[in-house]
Amino acid sequence: MTDPARKPASPWQSWPLDREIVLTRLIDAPRSLVYAAWADPEQIQVWFGPDGLAIETKEIDLTPGGVWRFDMVGADGTRYTNRMVFLRMEAPALIEVELGSDRDDDPDRFRMLVTFDEQDDGKTVITLRQMHPSKARRDTVLGFGAVEYGGQTLDKLARHVAAAKAA
Numbered sequence: 001m002t003d004p005a006r007k008p009a010s011p012w013q014s015w016p017l018d019r020e021i022v023l024t025r026l027i028d029a030p031r032s033l034v035y036a037a038w039a040d041p042e043q044i045q046v047w048f049g050p051d052g053l054a055i056e057t058k059e060i061d062l063t064p065g066g067v068w069r070f071d072m073v074g075a076d077g078t079r080y081t082n083r084m085v086f087l088r089m090e091a092p093a094l095i096e097v098e099l100g101s102d103r104d105d106d107p108d109r110f111r112m113l114v115t116f117d118e119q120d121d122g123k124t125v126i127t128l129r130q131m132h133p134s135k136a137r138r139d140t141v142l143g144f145g146a147v148e149y150g151g152q153t154l155d156k157l158a159r160h161v162a163a164a165k166a167a
Contacts, residue, residue, distance in 0.1 A: 019138050021130040021146055025154040029161045031118040034126055035092035037161050038114060044068070047160035050149035053080070058102075064089050069102050092116055108137055126154065 027034050037043045041060045049055055053072040060068045064086055072080040081102035088096040093116060100109030111131040118124050128150060132138040 016135070018135045019132045021128075021132070021138060021142065021150070023128045023130075023147065023150045023154060025126050025151075025158065026119075027124045027126055027154075027158045027161055028122075029124060029165045030122050031092045031116040031124040033161050033164055034124045034157070035095075035116050037157060037164070038062075038095055039089060039091065041068075043160065043164075045070070047156040048153060049156070050152040051156070062086055062089075071102075087111075092118075107133065109133070110137075126157070128154075 037047065039062055041062050044062065045055050045057055045060070049072050053074055056071045056073055058069040058071070060066075060070070062068065066086045068082075068084040068086070070082050070084075072082060074080075083100060083102040083106075085098045086095065087098060088094065095114045097112050097114075098109055099112055100106035110133060113127075113129045113131075115127045115129075116124055117127070130138075130146075132141065
């Protein structure tokens with residue numbers, strides 16, 4: 001018999017590692033500031049995404065069950081539609097989302113877990129774990145630069161938080 005007080009197993013516990021991409025960065029700011037940069041609709045629109053892409057938001061609700069629909073727009077006008085569904089937010093420790101193109105039937109949509117671990121020196125280790133639907137899809141996104149673009153996004157986050165911390 002199942003104990004109703006017991007939480008169901010997390011998909012993160014059994015997800016195949018050959019479908020995962022993990023990015024980590026040490027940010028010189030307390031985790032409350034780093035978490036706020038992710039959880040505040042005004043802030044996330046400023047820093048999110050790789051270098052050279054602007055964010056144009058269509059809808060934003062950064063609460064569990066909420067959706068952020070946005071386009072990333074390149075300098076040449078190329079638009080990349082995105083939909084981020086917020087599954088879980090446990091301030092200031094973690095945010096879990098599904099991310100893909102802005103369509104209901106996106107087969108390439110993936111799950112991302114963002115964790116915020118404060119260090120004794122007041123810095124924060126941020127870790128992004130992406131769970132892709134297949135090894136082939138993971139390999140595809142690695143091939144088009146997911147790690148480099150993710151690194152650029154985390155660099156932008158670090159610069160944004162440094163400016164907020166200095167203000």
